[in-house]
Amino acid sequence: MDIFAHGLWGYAVLYKNRKNAWLGALFGVLPDIIPFAPAFIMRILSGDFHGRPRLSSIPEWTFTAYNVTHSLVAFAVIFLIVCAITKKCFWPLIAWGLHILSDIPTHTTKFFATPFLWPIAEYRFDGISWGTLWFMAVNYTSLLIVFILIARNRSKEKKYREL
Numbered sequence: 792m793d794i795f796a797h798g799l800w801g802y803a804v805l806y807k808n809r810k811n812a813w814l815g816a817l818f819g820v821l822p823d824i825i826p827f828a829p830a831f832i833m834r835i836l837s838g839d840f841h842g843r844p845r846l847s848s849i850p851e852w853t854f855t856a857y858n859v860t861h862s863l864v865a866f867a868v869i870f871l872i873v874c875a876i877t878k879k880c881f882w883p884l885i886a887w888g889l890h891i892l893s894d895i896p897t898h899t900t901k902f903f904a905t906p907f908l909w910p911i912a913e914y915r916f917d918g919i920s921w922g923t924l925w926f927m928a929v930n931y932t933s934l935l936i937v938f939i940l941i942a943r944n945r946s947k948e949k950k951y952r953e954l
Contacts, residue, residue, distance in 0.1 A: 801886030
């Protein structure tokens with residue numbers, strides 16, 4: 792799934808707890824920001840910014856960071872460590888898990904398939920590309936419906952508070 796949709800879904804999932812909804816958006820995009828932002832910035836600074844990069848031109852550390860940030864195993868370990876340290880679960884991290892789960896069926900093995908079992912197994916599901924037109928239409932239509940419902944809920948809450 793694309794980075795903007797990840798952020799929007801992360802926000803929507805945590806909307807009920809509004810003070811943490813922005814953290815849902817943040818943790819929804821971080822799995823892509825961490826591995827790709829440094830390489831993206833390097834491409835811009837070097838003047839090599841022409842469409843999708845060749846896999847051979849992407850630095851190895853990008854693949855390593857991608858493995859960590861797109862692993863359900865790494866997510867579960869970090870989530871449990873945070874819960875143990877803080878003595879409570881930090882629910883905005885759920886947006887990270889949602890990011891991984893939504894990437895599994897929406898990435899192909901041709902370009903950054905999701906290593907959701909890393910480091911236990913190398914298996915990667917060969918899904919559809921998130922850039923497929925029909926998927927983008929369904930995804931953003933679903934987001935539009937969800938955010939209309941959020942706005943409707945917000946206006947109802949405002950009316951009740953005014954009474």
